[in-house]
Amino acid sequence: MLQRISQLMIVGVVAGLLVAALALPAVGGLGITARNVAAGFLEMPSQLETPPPPQRSTIYDRDGGVIAEIFDQNRELVEFDDISPMMRDAILAIEDSRFYDHGGLDVSGTLRAAVRTMGGNTEGASSITQQYVKNVQIEAATSQEELDHAREETIARKIRELRYAIALEQRMTKDEILEGYLNIAYFSDGAYGVESAAQHFFQVPASELKLDQAATIAGLVRYPYLYNPRFFPEQTEERRNVVLDRMVVTGAITEEEAEEAKKVELDLELDTPPNGCVPSDQPFFCDYVVQEIEQDERFGPNETERARWLRTAGLEIHTTLDPQTQEAGQAAVDKWVPRENESRKVAAQAVIEPGTGHILGMMQSRNYGPDESKLGETSINFTTDSDRGGSSGFQAGSTFKAITLAAALDEGLPFSTSFNSPSSTTVSGQTSCNGGRLESWSLSNAGDSNAGNHNMISGTKASSNTFFAQLQARVGLCDTIKMAERLGLQRADGTLFTENENTLANSSFTLGSEEVSPMRVANAYATFASGGMYCEPQAITKIEDRQAGTTIDIEPECERAISEDVADGTAYLLSQTFNGGTAASLGIGRPAGGKTGTTDGSAAAWFAGFTPQMASAVFVGDPRGPQQYPLRNVTIGSRHFPVVYGATIPGPIWQETMRGAHEGLETRRLASAPGSFGSTSEPRSSDEDDDGDEEASPASDDGGVPNVIGMSESAAVAQLEDAGYSVNVSGTTLRSSEPSGSVAAINPDPGRRLPKGATVIVFLSDGSGRESAGGTHPGNEEWHPVRPATLPTGENSGE
Template structure:
């Protein structure tokens, strides 16, 4: 074996001399010889002979693919508002790609000293390192002998891996992996300059603590740019690439200090640093001045909207047809997302919520969603609770209370009387007019309703809330007063199933992903929904019956190629235009002596209050022709157990919180700010087929055969 290693060394050195004499990299013919000999040396400990093994290994080596892709390195995803203003940077692999001229020379010297001091002399295969590795491998210890170029190749394979299996293959300590790595390294050396390889390596390498690339690493550990690293700092970072966890200066400072000093010693040994300078830095501590990890929605100006966008991208086919493809694209990053976020609308909503439901002093929450009718663009998502992951800290949550559970939200909140709107739409679509009247006492029992399966529902006892008036009512007066007993009878007249189907046509679905429950109290909003879903359904009426699925992204632009992908949504006429126009007329009346009295915007608007049973939650949902919004207020501990009765919120005492007393003012202030820059559009006129748009309620109470008093 010793004799073979001697001949092996001689042949390798002869090839090395010929290469140096030519002043160029090894050609493939020479590489075949090297590869075959390398394979024989590495395989011999397990093989009984060398000739056939060496020949076959060399042939296999030459057959390996040699053209490895050098991708655009994974980096941050930039999110901007609709007008192009950045508000978030998100990175699965936090990285800032910089040029070699932006990196301290000490960093390159430290790296070469500890990893590959002959980097500028070899062509991807360091023959001395190979012989050393072969000797140790023959002794039973698989050794790398990897050059910086080979390590760069390994990192590239990990970077471009599409699944965990490919990551494991790229990291496996096997002969096959080493040969593949070597074959690619030779290709890289032929295509790139040494400086390009070094630059790529330093940008690609992982330095621990979520820092990919030397620029982020310098900021993470020392709060400086890579250009400003001194020899000691550079030595610490160079020492990390072989074992980021083991030499982690944040959690294993003693090991990190020992490793740093070893790198400094190697810098002296390779004449890259004087002994005096090394000694000066070795007596210093690590000098850690850490910068917290960035590159996440938690660092965003609008963290909940950011989280919603990232989840939407993963679920949309905009970045790929499969989840795996989209996940890979999100990990890779390197693109800019222009969202539908309107900063003015978002800020107006946040200010209105924070003023009335402060997050610091109670367990009460307020959440709001804003959406553009006719397009589905989500213009804002706001809530009083701040973005955080400490369940013990009052006033923080990682749950986006404005959206469905599947989008990072909650299981929803009962929507109260905002659901009466769907009963109105169902009645109008069936041809009933504004004059449809019922005697609506303070309480009553309603029987005979059937669900969508044809089953007859049990008798339902319903009573008016404190904000409603009993007596004779038509659609207009009952909508203005939100009269429960009227809507119970209207729902029976139009049909319970028809009412639920209308809600679905408008876009309503449960926040927990389950099917809507179709039972007697449907019209009073006993379904758990999200503010975004309610806002989107109300936007259907604002758009004269056209439902548009909510979406938060306008375009995705690749930072490298400039290629732009435009997002779109599904819009469909789901409600008859005439019925939607009728709903718009009815909901405008609530601002004129109704439950929304005093909450007008000074421009055409429609809206509806909602208060659930026992004031577990309070809502206000409303819209102009060009913006819809829904607000919910409740208690994060559960509104059913902690109702909005006898509570102090924002320094104000409430005997009971109705939709018009707290959510309504939040909605009003938000919408005034959010629509300030929008044209004051008008709704279409009231359809004549529904009768007198100002029809007064009946003067006398009427008996109705559809109900049992």
């Protein structure tokens, strides 16, 4: 009996609240008693914030093409007039046929719901306004506690919703409330809002929904899981027909129209927009953009808030990605290092615009996915640093020699600065940044260079290790390291080279012994191309926040890192590698500068280069551990390589990328060599090694490498070995007029004087009748003699 009395009292209170609601102008006045009953109700908080509901954010490339859409809820907001009248009639018929007549609640329906809820049978609010209030509170919840509060099945919650609904009806028009409801409602199968539902179920905008389609979508709202067309098509069709019958009752349609609509088969082709970076055609760039937003304090107080903003605010994110560059680079990477190659090698490339830092392209030979054990799949972006989803980096080889050149020019050394550069040497007297003296460093050449005298011109063209070791010692190791940091270089783990004294005692810095990312190397080379202006790598140019109605413009962050003369002088020196140097056959038909790089034991291979319009760095290696899985005797795709050097795979990737990326762009010249650095002449070549080492003596007495072009493979190998050389037969054949299978070219050229045991690379002809573009100096391989044991383990051999 007491329980029954209690329930009746609660019902009485609710009834009083409902009566109080009728005091609104939309219904009419009541007596003094009703107002007194309603007094406490009307004192409840009534102001409900109604922000736009969560919606999809879109990432665009620089031409406006969609890279990806990212969202927690698949929703696209639409205005009232862009919703089919048939859709509006259908939702009103099935959810709230008196919507335009009441003041926020259907009295009988709300009272019925309250009584049934007390009896243990949950029933939702009966008016669209109340449903809208509930959805707004759910979407506004920022914690599980708030979410539970908005969803609790209690009289208290219904009273709160009722109070908010009544207040909402006084400050919003009916059309505004209905628009908000149709945009926030969940329509099943991941579709939030009427526009997304129309696109998802019928591939049409909400403005073009037909009668049968509108009735289908309207019927999903009450029980979106029970009526999910994907799993319960029969129930969905039955529910659609119920909606059609209700539309007849409300007078929205005739019985004939309803019967005609019922005959339409429910033949759905569900179309959900791809969510996130995995399905994107540029997944690693997409992931980089996501990382940029989530890690940048400009976009929110913490990572959680920034991630929520990205996935709910309906952002339009405009980026720097150039589709032409990206397409050309990805094609080149996939061609030379297929994504699912059995050797598990990876190629990664970043392309930067000089003077802005804009990231024009980001490519790697992997599919984007979380299963690292699956061949050809990774979620690691090997082009960038670890704090942006990248790896801990890779040793960069001789691409770092450009840093030493810049440091030397910055200290006023002229191009003519020269050193006797024998096949091997020992450098002493180097000091770290704290003044500590380093042990003597013994090293050997591993590039296509003559023993003898080199200046900056010839030393760069030949990539002479012994020259650059002496140049670094002349400049100072610490000054060379600091130059790298001025150019934005740091370890891929985020630490600067000068942060820890233990990391400074690295004599082989000039040979690229530090682990860095292609992004950082490309950006350093972009600084040379820009005349000395360093710009932070930038992926985002503008973010439009549709939810807040604001726009964030992001300007390049640039500063002068080195003088224009130093930048132009370094660029000039690097351009000489295409003029008879290690990049001789990697030209792109326009002015460019570049540098090959191969690390100790061919653990990794690089190529970095630039034009006035863009700079790129390409890395090839094994992410499992380059030292454990080097680039020797490997088959990548259908090609076998005895050894991979910077000009073997990275160089052609760079070349093909740049050719495709520059198509249609004007040809711009690099700056001339600054007169302040003196003559650009090379020193007279010497046929003798001045250090007197036995290793430097020629391998034969006939003046150099025998001319074996045109011979059979076996005969050529025999003659070269008889002359005292080691021989590698390249897996890459050349187009040549020589008979197929015979020797088309050798590297170095016939007649070149080499030290004992040096390696000569033999290229066989494919018999196609065309000479290789590189003549007898094929550019997709470099000469690397066998390195003497004086090179310490772990030091980079360079090129």
